[in-house]
Amino acid sequence: MTAHIALLPGDGIGPEIMAQARKVLEALALPLTFDTAPVGGAAYAAAGHPLPGATLALAREADAVLFGAVGDWQYDTLPRHLRPEQAILGLRQQLGLFANLRPAICYPELTAASSLKPELVAGLDILIIRELTGDIYFGQPRGRRSAPDGAFAGADEAFDTMRYTRPEIERIAHLAFQAARKRGKRLTSVDKANVLETFQFWKDVVTEVGQQYPDVALSHMYVDNAAMQLVKAPKAFDVIVTGNMFGDILSDEAAMLTGSIGMLPSASLDANGKGLYEPSHGSAPDIANQDVANPLATILSAAMMLRYTLGQEEAAARIEGAVQRVLASGLRTADIWREGTRRVGTREMGDAVTQELQR
C-alpha cells in the first residue's frame, strides 16, 4: 500500500535538510508519495499564519509527517499566536501527538565531539520520552498571552498553570514501559514530587501503571538531580519518562552529551502510532542557505518514521546503516568536523548517504 508523506520543511535550514531526507527516502524505491506545505515563518509570510488550514489538513490526511524546523529572527517580534513556534505546538495538539521520543546516542566516530570526557559518553544510548500535549505548555488559562500586541505593558502579573490528568499520565507511562521493555528494561520517571502536587500525582500514577510491568525496573528521580546525573553518569540511564516542561529541558541537555545535536532525530506519536518526525535541532537561521547544515538528524528522523509509523523496519535499518558507514568513511559536516576527517556540505552528505544505500 502506498504511504502518503507530508513534508513540512519550515524555516532556516529546514528546506535544505528536508531536500536531503526526501532524496534518501526516494532512493529506497518504496511506494511513498510526497506533498509539501509551508509551516512556521514561511507559512506566515505566504499565508498570514504559521499553521495554515491547508497545511494542517495535509498533515491530518497524511500517513506520516516529516517536519524540518521553524523560527527565524524576522518573526520574533510577532504576537505570540503568530510566532513560528505556534505551528509545532498546534500540530502536536491538533494531531494528538502526546508522546515524544528523543534518543540520545553517541556514535563511536563522534565520541570526541562531546563536551564530556569520552569514557563518560562512549556507547551512550538513552531514550527520553517526553509527554508532549499536557503540563504547563497547555495549561489554563493562557488567555492573557494573546493580547493583540503579545506584550504585557502595564500588567502586574502573568501565570501559566501546570496540570496533568490521570489518562494523560497513564498513556505516556504505558508507552514508556513498553519502550523500556524492548530495550534495557530500566525506566526512570523524572518528577518534582517534593514540591509540586502535579508531579506527586505523576509519580503515583506512573508507579500504579508500573505494577503491570514487573519485568521493567522503575525508579523515580527529581528533575534537578536528573539534570545532574545526566552529566555525571549518563550511561546509568536507559529510558527516561517525564512531563512536557522537564522533558523539553532534559532532552536538550541529553542531546548535547552526544556532542552533535545535528545528528539526533525525534518522533512525536499519537495513540495509533501515527507520527510527526523531526530533527531535535532548530532552524539555525544563521547558517541557512549556505549548504553547511547537517542533514543527518532529518535523514535519521525519516528512518524513525519508517520504523514507527510505516512498519518498514528493514528500510529504517538500511538508512541507519548507511549513515553509520558514511561517518565511518570520514565524511563530516561542519558541526561534527574534526582534524583528520573530510568536511562536506549538506548536499554532499545527503548524496553520500543515498549512494551508500544503493550500494
Ligand code: IPM
Ligand atoms: C522543542 C522546542 C519547542 C518546545 C519549541 C520550538 C516550541 O523547544 O521541540 O523542544 O518547547 O517544545
Ligand code: MG
Ligand atoms: Mg526544546
